[in-house]
Amino acid sequence: MTATATPLIEAHDLAVRYPNGALALHHVSFEIKSPSFMAIIGPNGSGKSTLVKTALGLIKPSRGTIKVMGYDSQKKSGKIRKQVRYVPQRDRIDLTVPMKVKDIVLMGRLLKKLPPRFATSKDIAAAKDALQQVNMEDLWERPFPELSGGQRQRVLVARALASEGSILVLDEPLSGTDVESQNLIVNALRRYHKENDVSIIMITHDLNPIHTLVEDVLLLKNTVIGIGEPCSIMDPELIKKVYGPTAKVVEHSGHRYCMTHDSGLDRHD
Amino acid sequence: MIDIIQIIIESPFLQRALLAAILIAIIAAASGTFLVFRGLSFMASGVAHAALGGTALGIFLQDSGLVPWFDPILGALLFSVLVAAFTGYAGESGITQKMEVAVGVSFALSMSFAVFLMYYIPPYKVPLIWGYLIGDILLLNDLDIFMLGSTTLLLAVITLMFNKEFVYVSVDMEGSTAHGMNARAYHYLMLIVSALAIALATKAVGAILVYAIMVAPAAASNELVKSVRGVIFAVFLIALVAELVGIAASFVVFVSPSAIAGILAALSYILALQIKRVRDRVDVDIDDPDLSPDDLKETWNHAVTHEHEDGHEH
Numbered sequence: 001m002t003a004t005a006t007p008l009i010e011a012h013d014l015a016v017r018y019p020n021g022a023l024a025l026h027h028v029s030f031e032i033k034s035p036s037f038m039a040i041i042g043p044n045g046s047g048k049s050t051l052v053k054t055a056l057g058l059i060k061p062s063r064g065t066i067k068v069m070g071y072d073s074q075k076k077s078g079k080i081r082k083q084v085r086y087v088p089q090r091d092r093i094d095l096t097v098p099m100k101v102k103d104i105v106l107m108g109r110l111l112k113k114l115p116p117r118f119a120t121s122k123d124i125a126a127a128k129d130a131l132q133q134v135n136m137e138d139l140w141e142r143p144f145p146e147l148s149g150g151q152r153q154r155v156l157v158a159r160a161l162a163s164e165g166s167i168l169v170l171d172e173p174l175s176g177t178d179v180e181s182q183n184l185i186v187n188a189l190r191r192y193h194k195e196n197d198v199s200i201i202m203i204t205h206d207l208n209p210i211h212t213l214v215e216d217v218l219l220l221k222n223t224v225i226g227i228g229e230p231c232s233i234m235d236p237e238l239i240k241k242v243y244g245p246t247a248k249v250v251e252h253s254g255h256r257y258c259m260t261h262d263s264g265l266d267r268h269d
Numbered sequence: 270m271i272d273i274i275q276i277i278i279e280s281p282f283l284q285r286a287l288l289a290a291i292l293i294a295i296i297a298a299a300s301g302t303f304l305v306f307r308g309l310s311f312m313a314s315g316v317a318h319a320a321l322g323g324t325a326l327g328i329f330l331q332d333s334g335l336v337p338w339f340d341p342i343l344g345a346l347l348f349s350v351l352v353a354a355f356t357g358y359a360g361e362s363g364i365t366q367k368m369e370v371a372v373g374v375s376f377a378l379s380m381s382f383a384v385f386l387m388y389y390i391p392p393y394k395v396p397l398i399w400g401y402l403i404g405d406i407l408l409l410n411d412l413d414i415f416m417l418g419s420t421t422l423l424l425a426v427i428t429l430m431f432n433k434e435f436v437y438v439s440v441d442m443e444g445s446t447a448h449g450m451n452a453r454a455y456h457y458l459m460l461i462v463s464a465l466a467i468a469l470a471t472k473a474v475g476a477i478l479v480y481a482i483m484v485a486p487a488a489a490s491n492e493l494v495k496s497v498r499g500v501i502f503a504v505f506l507i508a509l510v511a512e513l514v515g516i517a518a519s520f521v522v523f524v525s526p527s528a529i530a531g532i533l534a535a536l537s538y539i540l541a542l543q544i545k546r547v548r549d550r551v552d553v554d555i556d557d558p559d560l561s562p563d564d565l566k567e568t569w570n571h572a573v574t575h576e577h578e579d580g581h582e583h
Contacts, residue, residue, distance in 0.1 A: 056447045078449065086447035097306045097440050098495045107437060111448035117433050143495050163448070 006070040008034035008167070008199050009055060013064035016047070016054050024050040027223050032216050034069065035166075035199040037189075041207050041233075042220035043243055048203045049089070049171055051220065056084060056169070068167070082112075085163040087156045087170040095145035102140050104155050105131055108163030123162075130162035131155070133188040150181030157185050161192055168192075168200045174209055182209055189213070207234070283516075285409045286526070289473050290512035292414075292421045296470050297482050298505035299428040300463035302497075305487040306439040308365040312356055312460070313467055313483035315372035316349045317476035320468040321401040322379030323348030325386040328394050341397070342416070345468045348379055353464035357457045404475025406516065406526050417469045424466045427458065435459045436497055474527055481531035482508050489541035493548075507537045 014028040024047040032038050040048045053059045055066050057077025065072055071079045085108060093104075105127040110117040119127075131137045134154040139147070144155060153173060160168050168189075174182050190213050193200050202210065207217065207230060217233040219226035219242060226238045233239075236249045277283050304310050326348070327341030352375040359371035387395055409417075428435065434455040437445040445452040471479045486507035490500040515530030 053443075058443065058446060081447060081449035084447055084449075086444050088441060088444045088447075092441060092443055094306075094308070094440050096308060096491065097436060098491065098497060098500060099436070099440060100496065103436075103497075104440075107440070107444075108448070110433060111437065111445055111450050115431060115434065169447070 005034055007067075008032045008036050008038065009066065009068055009201070011051075011055075011064065011066040014051075014054070014061055014066050015063035016050050016059060016061050018050070023222065025054075025220075025222055028064070028066075030218060030224050030227050032218070032227075035197060036215050037193050037200045037213055038202070038216045038218065039207055039210060039214045039230075040201065040203045040218045040220060041205065042225075043205060046221045046242070048205075048220055052169055052171060052201065052203060056080060056086065083165040084167045084169055085160040085165045087160045087168075087173055089171045090149065090153050090156065090176070093144075093152070093156070099144045100140075101131070101136065101142050101144055101147070101155050102127060104144050105159045105162050108159035108161075112164055127158070127162045130158040133161055133191070134158050134184050150177040153177050154181055154184060157188060161188065166198050168198055170200070170202045172203055172205070174204060174206065186210055186213070282407055282409070285411070285414050286406045286516055287513070288414055289406050289409055289417060290509060290516065292417050293470050293474060293479075293482060293512065294505050294509035295421050295425055296466045297486055297508040298501045299424050300466055301483040301487040301508075302490075302501050302504050303428075303435050303439065303459055304463060305484065305491055306436065306497075307459075309356070309360075309368055309372070309460075310484040310488065311369055312353070312372045312463075314476070314480040315356070315376040316352050316464045316467045317401075317471040317479045318376050319348040319352040319379040320345035320471045321398060321476060322383040323468075324401050324472075325383040325390070325398050328390050328397060329386045332390055332394065342469075342472065345401070345472065346465060349464040349468035350461055351375070352379070353460040354457065357460045361453060361456070400475070401471055402476050403525075404471070404473060404478060404527055406474050406512070406530075407519070409473055413473055417473055420466045420469045424462050427462050431455060431458065432497070474530075478527040478531045481534040482511065485534040485538040486511070489538040492538075492541040492545045508534065511537065 010031040011028050014025060015023065016025040018024045028051065040051060042048050050059060051066075054061050055068050055073050057073045057080060060074060065074075067073065068080045069083060071077075073080065102124075106119050106123060108130075109123045109126060110119060128137060128140065131140065134157055136151065136154050136158060139151070139155075144152065147155065153176075157170070157173055160170065170189075173185055177185070186209055189200060189202075189210075192198065193213070202214075204210065207214070211230040211234070214230050217226070217228060217230050218224065219233050219238060221242045225242055226233050226235070234249050239247045239249055277287065301310075301313065304312055323344035323346070324341040325344070327339050327344030330336040330339040330344070331341065352372070355375055356368050356371045360368035383398060387398065434445075434450065434452075437450065438452050438455050438459065442452050442456065467479055467483065470483075474482070486504045487500070489507060490503035494500045494503050511530045511533035512526070514533055515526035515528070518524055518529045519526040
């Protein structure tokens with residue numbers, strides 16, 4: 001990619017309100033080049049999900065604009081969504097419907113088609129391949145609601161990997177998952193980003209599991225606190241500003257790790 | 270057997286009742302299933318009672334001479350669609366609780382409205398409103414069947430065409446939208462077509478039975494059957510059997526067919542819960558040797574015996 005390429009995301013003086021009227025984001029302006037593996041970090045309620053949903057045109061900004069690949073989130077949301085594969089927070093998936101694992105993974109591909117959205121053998125092959133990448137291929141016929149939290153998360157990541165489009169958006173894909181699922185997801189994303197010309201935008205409250213593969217980090221607390229490479233974001237002053245005075249940054253074998261109340265070093269070897 | 274066929278051939282009201290039973294079973298399968306998936310079973314009740322309020326309005330407008338052409342059924346359809354649209358609007362963000370509240374509010378509003386209007390329509394027409402509450406499948410006329418039939422056809426065609434979309438809206442509305450599907454349009458389509466069918470079914474069999482037939486078989490099937498298609502088919506069967514038994518019973522003993530059908534439908538849910546409980550217990554008891562490695566099995570057995578000992582102590 002050349003320097004003149006369209007940026008992945010650019011926001012200008014963006015302000016967004018929660019449905020209850022409270023200000024979720026204000027004075028947000030930044031630009032991220034494309035392609036990138038980007039992480040949006042910040043504590044709970046810092047507006048991470050809101051920022052991404054606004055970028056996808058799911059929420060209307062109350063001021064300013066945000067563009068994805070040069071398309072305005074409000075006027076050209078159709079163009080943006082054609083390129084996007086989205087993994088919502090796990091608890092946004094309704095478990096009342098008796099979906100099988102294969103139905104969920106195929107959903108990623110079928111949503112990009114027009115009705116009647118029949119699954120071709122190519123779709124099925126792509127779905128199986130995606131499940132294999134997160135080590136879930138044996139559970140093809142298993143009812144999705146019966147899986148554990150970590151397994152469900154892996155299936156959702158597979159849904160995104162199976163789909164098509166140059167931008168992967170994942171909302172907290174590592175929260176509440178065990179180390180095994182976490183590693184499987186991170187490795188699958190690492191491989192996928194390396195082998196394909198895709199950008200990955202990942203929301204997380206814990207940068208540590210992915211800080212070796214992220215290229216750009218956006219540190220949010222209702223506005224942009226910091227933007228840059230992982231190690232420049234892992235700055236004690238910045239982290240304290242966002243996570244409070246108890247947060248620490250630790251250096252270990254050449255990498256900086258962030259210690260906050262919701263993430264401890266014991267989780268990462 | 271031949272006797273039964275003889276009776277059916279000789280009595281057109283029975284033919285209409287049987288046809289209505291099949292049509293309502295289709296409505297339950299197509300619309301009840303998705304309402305339960307969507308966590309919106311309460312909407313069936315809300316829409317059915319809104320139909321009642323709409324009918325009251327229709328009778329009032331016609332009878333008072335204000336709008337003579339306004340047939341009560343138009344009022345029923347109008348109110349039902351309004352409730353569905355209001356529910357849909359509340360749930361655009363995909364939050365189910367908001368939709369439940371919206372249904373509750375419109376339920377109360379349309380019932381109050383019906384009671385309000387009852388004071389202003391001639392007393393001999395009031396039973397017409399109550400007919401919407403209780404209904405009688407044996408008293409349908411050809412026009413009722415025709416309207417019910419055409420709405421059922423519309424609902425069935427739309428559900429066949431867009432069942433994947435309706436499932437996706439129920440499972441992950443946000444994700445579906447983000448992937449480029451017009452989830453909002455399907456969300457409204459599903460609710461409004463369901464509302465039309467429920468309103469006409471209410472006229473046929475009454476609000477109370479509509480609620481029972483719409484929700485209980487779908488909830489029962491959803492407990493036991495593990496595929497969307499399987500649930501739809503099971504709902505159709507349970508609803509149909511409940512109604513046919515209801516009609517048959519009304520010939521043998523002095524009983525309302527709707528009452529029997531409603532009770533059977535509700536029982537199907539209780540039965541499903543019991544079957545599920547028994548099945549879950551069996552699932553735990555059976556130890557599949559292929560699935561658990563030996564050392565795990567030993568730990569497992571150990572744990573089980575331990576549990577038993579604990580059980581004795583209490």
